[in-house]
Amino acid sequence: MNELQFPGLYIGCATESHAIFPYLCRSGYYCLILTDSPVEICTRYGRLHCDYCDGTIIGYRPDTVCMEFPASYLWTVAFHPDLFKGRILEKTIEEYTFFSYALKEALHVSLKEKQILSSCVDDIRRELHHGTDSYKRTILTRHIIRLLDYATRFYERQFIVRELNNERLIRLYEKLVRQYIDEGKLTKEPLTSSYCAGQLHLSEAYFNDLLELQLGHKHNCHIQLQRIEIAKEKLRSSGKSISQIVQELGFPSVQYFSFLFKKITGVTPNDYRCFS
Incomplete structure (x- = not known):
C-alpha cells in the first residue's frame, strides 16, 4: 500500500504491484483502473473501430471471478461501500452498473475524457494529502462519486458512438424474443435477461443498459410489449378465442x-377485434 491511505479507500499508481488487486476484490472493494495500453492490446477489451483509443477504463466489482488485470496502468481507485455509510447519495454504488460489465465491454476514452477522469483522481489524491479533520471523509466520497458520474457519462457516450453495432444487437435481440414466443417456449419457462445476454455474448449488466438506452425500457417490459403486439396480430387475423391466445402467449x-x-393499447381485446 502507498502513503495515500484512508479507511475503505486505496489509490494506486503504475509503479505498484498487481498483487494488491485480487486482495482488494476479495475484501469487498470496487476497483476502477485506467490503462493506456497500445491500441492492438486494447482490442482484447472490446475496442471497436468507432471507439476512441487514448485510454481504457476497466471496472471490477467485489468478488470478481476473473482476476485478469491490465499489464500496465496509469492509476487505480479502489473503494469499499462502507466508506459511504451514513452519506446521502443520489444513487447506490450498485447502480453504477459498469462495474458488472465484462472486460470486453470496457470504456475506451478520448484524450479529453482521460484528462477529466485523471483530474478527478488528482482531486482525491490532494484530499488524501490533507490533514485529517471532520470534512475529509465527506469530501473524499464526493470526489469518488464525481469520478463515477463522469465514467457513467462516458460509458453512455460510448453506447452512442457504437450506434450501428448496437442496432445490430437490438435486431438480434428482437428476433430472439419473437422466435421464443412464436415457438411457445414462453409457456414453459420465462425468457430471462441473463439468457438473452448470453445469446448475444454480452454481460447481463451491459445488455440491460443497452436496452434502456436503445429502446427506452427494460427486458421484462419488452417481453410484455412483444406479446401484446403478437396478440394484436392474432386478434386481427385469426378466429381463435381470447382464451386460446392467452394460452399460446403464456x-x-x-x-x-x-x-x-x-x-x-387503450382498448379491450374484444373492442380491438371488433374495430380491426
Missing part, C-alpha cells in the same frame, strides 16, 4: 391479459 389468465392489453 399469460397467466384472461383477466390479466385483458388488463394489460387495455393498459397498453
Whole structure:
C-alpha cells in the first residue's frame, strides 16, 4: 500500500504491484483502473473501430471471478461501500452498473475524457494529502462519486458512438424474443435477461443498459410489449378465442391479459377485434 491511505479507500499508481488487486476484490472493494495500453492490446477489451483509443477504463466489482488485470496502468481507485455509510447519495454504488460489465465491454476514452477522469483522481489524491479533520471523509466520497458520474457519462457516450453495432444487437435481440414466443417456449419457462445476454455474448449488466438506452425500457417490459403486439396480430387475423391466445402467449389468465392489453393499447381485446 502507498502513503495515500484512508479507511475503505486505496489509490494506486503504475509503479505498484498487481498483487494488491485480487486482495482488494476479495475484501469487498470496487476497483476502477485506467490503462493506456497500445491500441492492438486494447482490442482484447472490446475496442471497436468507432471507439476512441487514448485510454481504457476497466471496472471490477467485489468478488470478481476473473482476476485478469491490465499489464500496465496509469492509476487505480479502489473503494469499499462502507466508506459511504451514513452519506446521502443520489444513487447506490450498485447502480453504477459498469462495474458488472465484462472486460470486453470496457470504456475506451478520448484524450479529453482521460484528462477529466485523471483530474478527478488528482482531486482525491490532494484530499488524501490533507490533514485529517471532520470534512475529509465527506469530501473524499464526493470526489469518488464525481469520478463515477463522469465514467457513467462516458460509458453512455460510448453506447452512442457504437450506434450501428448496437442496432445490430437490438435486431438480434428482437428476433430472439419473437422466435421464443412464436415457438411457445414462453409457456414453459420465462425468457430471462441473463439468457438473452448470453445469446448475444454480452454481460447481463451491459445488455440491460443497452436496452434502456436503445429502446427506452427494460427486458421484462419488452417481453410484455412483444406479446401484446403478437396478440394484436392474432386478434386481427385469426378466429381463435381470447382464451386460446392467452394460452399460446403464456399469460397467466384472461383477466390479466385483458388488463394489460387495455393498459397498453387503450382498448379491450374484444373492442380491438371488433374495430380491426
